[in-house]
Amino acid sequence: MALRDAHVRRLTADPGGAAALSRLAALAARLLGAPSGQVSLVGQDQVVMGGAGQAESTVGRTSPAGDSLCTVTAMAGGPLLVDDARADERVRGLPPVTTGAVRSYLGVPLVVDDVAVGALCVFGPETRAWTVADAALLEQLAQPVLTELELSALARAHEDDRLAWQLAVDAAGVGAFDLDLENGELRWDERLLDLFGLEREAFGGTLGSFDAWVHPDDLERVHRALNAAVESVGHFESEYRIVRPDGALRWIAARGQALPGPDGRAVRFIGAAYDTTATQEAEARVARALEAMPTAFFHLDPQWRFTYANPEAERLLGGIGSDVVGHVIWELFPAAVGSDFERHYRGAAASGRPVAFEAYYPPPLDAHYEVRAWPTPDGLSVYFVDVTDRRRAQDAVESAAQRATLLADVTRALTDTLDPEVAVRRLAQLLVPVLADWCVVTLVDGSDPPLGPLEGSGWRARLRDVGWWHADDELRPLVEAYSRTRIAALTDESFVARVVTTGEATVLDHGATGAVASVLGPGEARDVLQRLAPASAVVMPLPGRGGLAAGLVTVFRGVERAPFDDEELQTLADAAGRAGLALDNARMYAGQRELAEALQRSLLTAPPSTGSHQVAVRYEPASETAKVGGDWYDAFSLPDGSLALVIGDVTGHDLEAAAAMGQLRSLVRGVTVTSGEGPAEVLRRVDGAMLTLEVDTIATATVAYLGPAPADAEPGSAVLRWSGAGHPPPVLVRPAADGIGGPVAEVLWGGNGPMLGLDPSLERAEHTVLVPPGATVLLYTDGLVERRRQTIDDGLARLTGVVTELVAAGLPLERLCDELLVRLLPQRTDDDVAVVAVRARD
Structure with a gap:
């Protein structure tokens, strides 16, 4: 503590x-x-x-x-x-x-x-x-x-050291002393020894040695003032007589300051003293004190002319190549006119109050300074230090933070979408204006074969400018026109062609307008480029896998901005690398998605057409995966005229899940048709076949038969017989009874056993229910009713409520299925969904 x-x-x-x-x-x-x-x-x-x-x-x-x-x-x-x-x-x-x-x-x-x-x-x-x-x-x-x-603390410590010199200046420039209160050592400079008429060998270096030369009548008063300053860690001021060794009596004026240690108590006492009989020597002593100061100091007269500059000031200001004394500051340093230097200097002189500030002076000094200026009766005194290294360190921290922020934004924007064109359009707006005034992003369509040595004009057909941006919204139409026309105008010697074929960036530090125009054919693109007038440019590849360029980004700067430095080029390369990887991922995803979706659709056949029942089916892929999964439906007629309905869900959302789904769908269909058994036995046999055929997957499923009702049932009725394997229960929506009230939805619990792929020896149950004329039977997968932060009961309640409204509205079965998905599915789904709906024909 x-x-x-x-x-x-x-x-x-x-x-x-x-x-x-x-x-x-x-x-x-x-x-x-x-x-x-x-x-x-x-x-x-x-x-x-x-x-x-x-x-x-x-x-x-x-x-x-x-x-x-x-x-x-x-x-x-x-x-x-x-x-x-x-x-x-x-x-x-x-x-x-x-x-x-x-x-x-x-x-x-x-x-x-x-x-x-x-x-x-x-x-x-x-x-x-x-x-x-x-x-x-x-x-x-x-x-x-x-x-x-720490710099402020060091400045204070330095100010303490400087205080001894300043006190010497205030006391007409005579000698200085330094008393160590912890070990009692008292140090005098040569001038103070001279004042006392002593040789260094004769001075004992203790407070007692000082007391020996103080007039006896003044000694107690001097000690009281010294003790008070030490106890209060404050200022000391006293005037007293001394008796020199030669007997001469002189008056000495002394001023000092007690300095605190870590615990706040005084540990050091420094000060200066002067002979009040020799004040005529004051200016010479002041000059010596300022010359010895380790920090820069200069003085300006009321006409802003340098009257003095100590050696450190001459060193720091020496970049101008001439002595400063005698010159007007505004003439010697013209860049100071209108700057913070002039504003603060004139403000201090006008107000009479000291000022402290930081400011930058351009070449030839090219440095940041911390300045303290205070007005005096004869002008302005200025103390300053070079803080360029500190500012560079601060700028480096800020630059690193900005670079990290830009790359994080690029990564987030590019990985938030799997659409290549959307990704690169976002890249254009992220790079401007942080790295460039305007830019164009180009896609290289396809990667097989890679672009090699350019022959003919066919290579241009592989390039598309799909993203562009300008920091000035009034110039964006020009950039859009340039992007629309430049690909066709590119020559074989163009920088774009070079970068696409070599995979190496091209940097134009100066003269970008002329250089780029020289490799464009005559026409609108060249004319627009000359109106945009870039001074510097970089063409950077967006590297993909295998060293091929997935695209490229061309960034431009006007004459108001410096060319790209090494750090900015590295940042641009990092951003381009991330963009290239994102493009590759997006393209791979698109290919996988198209293949997988085609596979899945090929496995989901159209429902059968029967004279007694209408069947509607739907399949909705997940939004956030490769758009393929293990959900499936099936509906087909059995030899006895019954309608078989199957709904199932294989775990997983990838090509393996789709393949397993295809195997399992075929097993269920084959066993159902050939065995002549009921739904429960079909599921049991499928479970056994999975074990025998080593179909290594787990799935849920419901198998249902919709067949004729008993003779005593209402005409148009049917019997639904079903068995489930860990699958969500079917829903039966009965029409209004005798036109009274509205339709009623019922969740058909029961008949549900363990999932397929766990234990084929387990017995399975099945249930039956009478389906009245006009009723709707709905089978579905869990993606329709399960959501994060929502229970399955809440999902089923939503389902029964929505399907009841749709049946009550008299929607045809196909429309009912469409509306059901619209109302129950979020905009972006995490799971695929399959639905089978059946209704007796009128």
Whole structure:
């Protein structure tokens, strides 16, 4: 606890880094899509060091540590992900949560010397599901935050060192002293020894050695002032007499500052002293102090002319190739005119208040600077440091995050569809404007044979520009016209032809308009390209399997943007690689889908035409698979005139399931026709045949016979006899009795046994029911009634309710089947569906 508090005191000592920390908090919020970001240090209290969004107004405020989510983050020792703060026991009682300010929160600890001293966090007033990737990105941003905190602390430490020099300047530039309060060592510079008339060998290097030369009448007063400064860790100022070794009496004015250690107590005392009888030497001493400063400093007079620049300033500003002293800053550095430099410098001079800011100066300096300027009676004093390396590190983090976001968006957009053309159209809009001003995406149709050396004009027929986009919506019609006409205009020497045949990217850093126009035939495409006037371009293949190009993307930039750098080219190549893989997958899927669907349809025959009953069948493939599965139906006439109805479902949604379904369908049909047995015995024999023939699958099924009713039954009636093998039960919809009321749907429970493929020795039962004239019998697979987050009972209730409405509406059987699927199936189905419906003819 003590070590953490010491770190927090050290890091909060200088608020000068608040602007930079607020920018980092804003960066974190922007990259993670959160409304607010905050940097907090947590000791006995929480101190907000930087903030963006809602936290911006709290920068510099102190609040109880126990009320803060950042304290929970620091104590956790790792990322704190809170999707819904009101429901999270760790934080729901904290004031920011109870007031509604924070609903979602993501924080990572800031760790110094293995001690968590605070947190970098983003938050918002709405719930949000954070991911591990979000936490990893925030952890990456925590390092620049710690760097900024340490830089501010180092700047404060440097300011302490500089303070001795500044005090020497304030005290007319005389000597400096440095007292180590822990070991009692007192160091004097040569000037201070000279003031006291001492040789270094004669000075003992202790406070007692100093006391020996102070006038006895002043000694107690000097010690009181020194002790007060040490106890308060504050400022020291005193004027006293000394008696030099030669007996001369002189007055000395001294100023100093006590510096705290990790525990907050004073451990060092630094300062400066001067001879008040020799103030005429003050300017020379000031100059020596500034010359020795390790940081850059210069001074401007009221006419903005350099009057002084110390060696470090001359070094940092030396890129202009001349001495700065005597020159007007706006003439020597013309790029500063109208920039943040001029605005802040003139603002400080006009307001009389110091300013601190960061700004970039272009070549020949080509550097970012952190600047502090303060007005003086004779002009403006400026202290500055080169922070280019720090800015580059921050830019690298942001660039990496943007690249990761782009590639994630590309992956998500391309894998969300299995339609190749839809996928590449999305790619065009993702690459613009992040990587390019405009682009065109091209598909290479087919891969066999591959495009080799180009002969004749037939190769162009294999290419189609299917996606395009421009950052400027007014120029999109031009890009569309270019995409519509350019394939036909391509010559054999075109960059597109080169990339498609070699599989290697082509990069045009400059002069893209002329280069591309030179490989286009005369006509509209060339004219439109010259109006679009690209300055740089890249033609990148979309690599497929086996090294063949599945397509390519051509990206263009105008003169306002620099050519593509190595990192951008790598990002483009990564995006193209993902797009090529997605295209390959989509094409493979399309081929598999067409083959599988053709196979499945070939196995599902048309229903028989009987004089007594109308039969309607439907098959609906799944949306999210290869559009093939194990569901099947069958309906055929038996030798005794009965109508056999079969519905079944083999586990799986692939070609193997379809093949197994074909075998099982043939077995059921063959056993039913040849055995002359009832539905239960048919299922038992099929189960045995599966074992004998090693049909390694599991399936559900219902076999039903619809045959003549007893002589005493109502004319037009029939008997339904069925047996099930783990399959959803049939549904019987009876018409209204004597025209009274409405139709009634009944779920025909019973007659259901174990699934096929488990144990052929098990006995199976069958049931019968009288089917009145005009009734409808419905057999179906589970895809019609089963849904995620819905019970089978709820599904059956929906089915019986909908089919009752459709029968009541008097729909013909074919229309009834169509409406049944429309009403019960979602837009995108996870399972295939088969339906058999039977109704006595009028």
